[in-house]
Amino acid sequence: MKAMLAGFLGVAVIGVVAYFGLHEIGFSSAEVYSGENVRLD
Amino acid sequence: MLRHLMALFILALAALPVSVTAQDVRLPENATPSAIDRASTGGAQNLADIERRQNGAEIDDGFRRNNLGGDAATVPSLGPLGGRSDPDLWRGIRYNELPVRVSTMNKTGRVLVQDNGMWWQQFREGPLATYGAWLLAGTLAVLLLFYLLRGRIRIEGGKVGRTVTRFKAIERFAHWMLAGSFILLALTGLATLFGRKVVIPLLGHEFNSTLLTGSKFIHNNVSWAFMIALVMVFVMWIWHNIPNKTDWVWVKQGGGFIGDKHPPAKKFNFGQKIVFWAVILLGFSVSLSGLSLLFPFEIQLFGHTFNIINDIGMAEAAGFGPLQGDLTPHAEMQYAQLWHAIIGFLMMAVILGHIYIGTLGMEGAFDAMGNGEVDERWAEQHHSLWLDEVKQDKRTPAE
Numbered sequence: 001m002k003a004m005l006a007g008f009l010g011v012a013v014i015g016v017v018a019y020f021g022l023h024e025i026g027f028s029s030a031e032v033y034s035g036e037n038v039r040l041d
Numbered sequence: 042m043l044r045h046l047m048a049l050f051i052l053a054l055a056a057l058p059v060s061v062t063a064q065d066v067r068l069p070e071n072a073t074p075s076a077i078d079r080a081s082t083g084g085a086q087n088l089a090d091i092e093r094r095q096n097g098a099e100i101d102d103g104f105r106r107n108n109l110g111g112d113a114a115t116v117p118s119l120g121p122l123g124g125r126s127d128p129d130l131w132r133g134i135r136y137n138e139l140p141v142r143v144s145t146m147n148k149t150g151r152v153l154v155q156d157n158g159m160w161w162q163q164f165r166e167g168p169l170a171t172y173g174a175w176l177l178a179g180t181l182a183v184l185l186l187f188y189l190l191r192g193r194i195r196i197e198g199g200k201v202g203r204t205v206t207r208f209k210a211i212e213r214f215a216h217w218m219l220a221g222s223f224i225l226l227a228l229t230g231l232a233t234l235f236g237r238k239v240v241i242p243l244l245g246h247e248f249n250s251t252l253l254t255g256s257k258f259i260h261n262n263v264s265w266a267f268m269i270a271l272v273m274v275f276v277m278w279i280w281h282n283i284p285n286k287t288d289w290v291w292v293k294q295g296g297g298f299i300g301d302k303h304p305p306a307k308k309f310n311f312g313q314k315i316v317f318w319a320v321i322l323l324g325f326s327v328s329l330s331g332l333s334l335l336f337p338f339e340i341q342l343f344g345h346t347f348n349i350i351n352d353i354g355m356a357e358a359a360g361f362g363p364l365q366g367d368l369t370p371h372a373e374m375q376y377a378q379l380w381h382a383i384i385g386f387l388m389m390a391v392i393l394g395h396i397y398i399g400t401l402g403m404e405g406a407f408d409a410m411g412n413g414e415v416d417e418r419w420a421e422q423h424h425s426l427w428l429d430e431v432k433q434d435k436r437t438p439a440e
Contacts, residue, residue: 011221018264
């Protein structure tokens with residue numbers, strides 16, 4: 001069962017890395033297709 | 042001051058648009074809509090048009106598409122707009138009959154009207170959700186029926202007590218990473234599709250909002266674990282999943298599900314090979330369409346695919362007219378979303394069957410992925426050729 005738990009842990013770790021990685025590269029539609037001059041935050 | 046602003050506005054309007062890429066609702070070349078007499082409305086839409094639309098029939102929209110106003114000489118009162126009234130202008134934009142020029146270099150910026158979105162929304166809320174739900178419910182019903190008729194497939198003669206290693210730790214790790222991520226993706230995907238229809242009436246807007254915010258977060262980030270695990274599983278198991286002649290024996294004996302025979306099989310039997318290839322092919326497809334959705338407008342798959350389908354004559358062979366290959370970026374995203382969901386539903390149905398046979402449906406099967414060790418008698422009955430190979434390897438240690 002260790003492999004199963006390790007697999008689930010892998011999902012969580014990759015998910016966290018993906019979250020920071022995606023935001024680092026500015027993946028979202030808002031970041032790619034919008035800017036300060038057309039968006040009020 | 043006001044006059045200057047008005048002049049500026051009118052100039053902007055006149056200079057506006059635009060080589061618009063609005064959704065093309067032109068009739069297919071082979072369509073022959075019946076002629077409608079529009080004399081009573083002076084050429085505008087009339088009751089017959091409305092009835093045809095309500096019946097889902099093809100409509101000759103030329104009366105609207107080509108009604109784009111005139112030039113300043115023929116319609117002097119509309120001179121500032123170049124002879125076009127506002128409705129003329131927007132009609133031209135909608136039907137892609139006016140050149141649109143915008144300051145952005147991005148293709149998406151030129152899409153001012155895209156009425157394919159209505160079709161997409163109706164399809165998503167209608168057939169997609171309905172047939173998808175029925176597919177899952179039907180799969181569960183078939184599995185329940187199978188369980189009631191066949192019961193749990195037991196190990197004949199009971200466990201012998203000696204075990205053999207079926208999957209190594211790295212194989213089980215990849216399997217569970219794929220399984221864990223898929224279950225999360227499936228649940229959050231279902232929440233996204235059915236949230237408005239099912240969750241809001243039951244639990245309210247606030248709950249649905251929180252649920253969908255969380256679902257989006259999980260779906261976007263967990264997808265990477267799914268893709269990595271999919272590649273791991275593919276690399277590790279592809280050689281064991283090439284079809285061979287023993288698969289035919291498995292098919293002829295009904296996979297052991299029908300009757301009491303135990304067809305011989307190597308590491309994976311034919312049923313497992315079907316699951317493997319379904320997961321790999323559908324998983325690859327759902328990943329590709331998922332990436333297209335994750336990076337909006339960057340990966341456009343469908344227009345190109347539709348053109349290939351047209352070129353090789355597949356669409357006509359299937360009885361359709363040519364597919365529209367020149368899609369707006371927004372239509373590309375809409376097709377990607379529908380495809381992603383359809384493939385997702387198919388995968389869920391396959392995986393429900395896989396989960397059933399790996400847990401409730403067959404005694405001793407879960408151990409293979411639980412601790413990696415299976416009882417020898419189980420292996421003898423379900424993977425006899427593989428067991429022979431394992432025993433042979435043990436007898437002849439590597440030099």
